[in-house]
Amino acid sequence: MAAILEISDLVVDIRSGRSTVRAVDGISLTIEPGRTLGLVGESGCGKSTTGLAVLGLLPAGGKVTSGSIRIDGQDIVGLREAEARAIRGRTVGVVFQDPMTALNPTQRIGAQVAEPLLIHGMANRSSAMKQAVDLLGEVGLSRPAAQAQRFPHELSGGMRQRVMIALALICGPKLLVADEPTTALDVTTQDQILQLFDSLQQSRDMSILLITHDMGVVAGHTDEVAVMYAGRLAEHAATPRLFGGYRHRYTEALLESIPTLDTPRGQRLATIAGLPPNLGGQLAPCRFAPRCAHAAKVCFDAEPSWSEQHSHGYACHLPRRIDTDPITEIAGAPS
Amino acid sequence: MIGFLVRRLLQAVAVLFIVTIMVFILIHRLPGGPARAELGVQATPTAIASFNQQHGFDKGLWTQYWTWLAELVRGDLGYSFKENSTVSALLVDRLPKTALLAGVSVLVAVLFAIPLGVVQALRRNTIVDYMFTAVTFVLYSTPSFWLSLILVLVFSVNLGLLPAQAPQGSIGAVLSQPSGLVLPVATIALISVALYSRYMRSSTIDNLTQDYVRTARAKGAATSRILFGHVLRNAVSPVLTLLGLSLPFILSGTLITERVFNYPGMGLLFYNAAVTQDYPVLLAVTLIVAVATVVGSVFADICYALLDPRVRYAHA
Ligand SMILES: Nc1ncnc2c1ncn2[C@@H]1O[C@H](COP(=O)(O)OP(=O)(O)OP(=O)(O)O)[C@@H](O)[C@H]1O
Ligand code: SF4
Ligand SMILES: [Mg+2]
Secondary structure (H helix, E strand, C coil): CCCCCCEEEEEEEEEEEEEEEEEEEEEEECCCCCCEEECCCCCCCCHHHHHHHHHHCCCCEEEEEEEEEECCCCEEECHHHHHHHHHEHHHHHHEEECCCCCCCCCCCCHHHHHHHHHHCCCHHHHHHHHHHHHHHHHCCCHHHHHHHCCCCCCHHHHHHHHHHHHHHHCCCCCCEEEECCCCCCHHHHHHHHHHHHHHHHHCCCCCCEEEEHHHHHHHCCCEEEEECCCEEEEEEHHHHHHHHHHHHHHHHHHHHHHCCCCCCCCCCCCCCCCCCCCCCCCCCCCCCCCCCCCCCCHHHHHCCCEECCCCEEEECCCCCCCCCCHHHCCCCCCC | CCCHHHHHHHHHHHHHHEEEEEEEEHHHHHHHHHHHHHHHCCHHHHHHHHHHHHHHCCCHHHHHHHHHHHHCCCCCCEEEEECCEEEHHHHHHHHHHHHHHHHHHHHHHHHHHHHHHHHHHCCCCHHHHHHHHHHHHHHHCCCCHHHHHHHHHHHHHHEEEEEEECCCCCCCHHHHHCHHHHHHHHHHHHHHHHHHHHHHHHHHHHHHHCCHHHHHHHCCCCCHHHHHHHHHHHHHHHHHHHHCCHHHHHHHHHHHHHHHHCCHHHHHHHHHHHHCCCHHHHHHHHHHHHHHHHHHHHHHHHHHHHHHHHHHHHCC
C-alpha cells in the first residue's frame, strides 16, 4: 500500500533574530493508510516542528532546508502557497494542544466547524452547517444542533477539543496531525479523547500522526512509535516491539521515567537528569551522550549510525541487550 | 445582555450624579458665588442679596443642590446675560453642530485608521509600516490650530478650493454647505487618525499571533479570509472602545478647530464664554462634556459586548 505520509531526510531550520536553530535534523518516517504513528520525546526535541512542517505551517523564520514530505504521493516541500492551502484542512487535518485558544472566541462553533468545507468548495453554506452539526454529534456532543449555536467559551475544555477534532475531520482528511491533543486536559477527559481518536480512525480509515511526550499514551493508542531526541530520530519500531524490546538508551531512560502499577507508592520517579541540549549550540556526536547513564568514550567520539532489523531501527553505540528476539516473543506483532 | 445593559446604565447614572455634585461645587467655589456668576462682576451687593434670596441661595447647601438639580433635569441651565439667552437655548443651537463636526471627523478618522492599522500589521516592521507610523505620529503631535492654519493656507488661500470660514447659522445652513466642513473635519481627522490606527495595528498584530489564526490557516484559509472572517472582528473591538473613551479628546479638538474656522459650535461658544467669563455657559459646557465622557464609555462597553460574546455572557 502506498504510504499516506512519507517524510525523507527532513531538515528544518528556524531562524530567529541572528541565530538559527536546526529544530529537525534529518528525519525519515512513513505512515501507512489507517495507521497511527506516535512521535515521542521530551520538550523542545522538534516534535511540533515536524508536525507543522507536514502542515506547511512552520513558524515565521522556519524553513524546510532539505528533504521531502510526501502526502498521499505529493511532495509538499516548495509548493506554492495556494497549492499548499488546497491540501491543508482537506487532505491533512490538525488538532492542537490547547483547545482553549485554538478556536475563534467570537464565532459560533458550528460555523467554525463548517468553514473548511466552504474554503475547499466542498459544500454550500446550508449543507456545510448540516454536516458540521452531524459531525459534532459524531464526536460526542449531545444536542449538537443547539451546541453549534454556542461560542467556544461556553464549552468545557474536553468539549472544545471535540469541536477541534470535528473541525479537523470535516473534509475527511487522509491524515490527522494531533499535536499533544490531550496534554491540556484532565486525565478522565484525556482518556475519552484518545478513545474517540481510536474509534474515528476505524470508522474513517485515516492515518494519525500522534505527537506526545507521554509514553503511556503511545503504548495504548499507536501502531508504531518514533522516539525523537534533539532533532533526530533515536529509535523507531512497531509499538509492541518497541515496548518489548527497545534498544536505544534514550528510549530506556524515557520508559524508566513513567510510573507503572508496580512502582511502590511514595517512591520518587526516576527522571532523566539534565535538560535536552540547546539546538543552536554545539552538540555531542550522540546528542544524548551528556545525559546518558551508559555513555562511553565512543559516544563522544563518533556519531552512532542507524541500524535496522525487522523494521526496528535505532542509533546507539551501546544499545540495551535483549535476550530473546521480541518478534518471536510477542505474538501478533505487526511486521 | 439586558441585565448587562441595565447594570451598565445604572452605573452611568451614578457617575452622572457625582458629576452634577462636582459641577455644583464648582459653581459655589466661583468668586462671589453663583450670583456674581450670573449677574457679572459689577453687580451691587443689594442686587446679589436679592438674587440670592430669589434663587434660594440663602438656603442650606443640600436644598440648593436639589433645587439646582431639579432645574437641571427640567433643562434649565441658567441664563447667560452675555449672550442674552437661556443657556439651554444656546446649547440646543450649538450642540448638534459640534456633534456633527466631531461625529463626521471621527468617522473619517476611523475609516482611514482601520485599513491603515491592518496594512501596518500585515507589513509590520517593514519600511511601509515605519513610514505610516512616522506620518501619523507627526500629525498626532501637530497642534490643531497650526494644522488648520496650514490647511487654510494651502487649500483656501493658495489653491482657492475650499472656504476658510465655516458656514454660519443653523445646523441646516451648515449642512447645506458641506464644502465648509471639509477643512475642519480634515484637521480633526488627521490629528486623531494616529490614535486609532496605532490601536488597530497593535490589536491586529495581537490577533494575528493568536492560536485561532493558526487554526484558520490549518483549515486552508487564505489571508483575506483569515482577515475578514476572523481577525477583523476581534481586532476592531478595542478600537471601538477607544472611540468611546476618546470622546473628550475629540471634543477638545473641536474646541480649537471651531475657533480657527469660526465654526458656530459648542467649542466656539465655550471659547467665547471663557474670554468673557460667562460662567453659566462655561459650567453648562463642562457638564455636557462630562456627560459626553460618561456616555462615551457606556457606548464603548456596549460595542464591546456586542462584538465579543465572552463579555456579553460574562455580565449577563
Ligand atoms: N517559533 C520559533 N522560533 C524559534 N525557535 C523555535 C520556534 N519554534 C520552535 N523552536 C525551536 O525548535 C526546537 C523544537 O521545538 P518544537 O516546538 O518542535 O519542540 P517540541 O518537541 O514540540 O516540544 P514541546 O514538547 O515543548 O512542544 C526548540 O529547540 C525550539 O527552541
Ligand atoms: S550512543 Fe552512547 S550516549 Fe548515545 S544513547 Fe547510546 S549509549 Fe547513550
Ligand atoms: Mg510541541
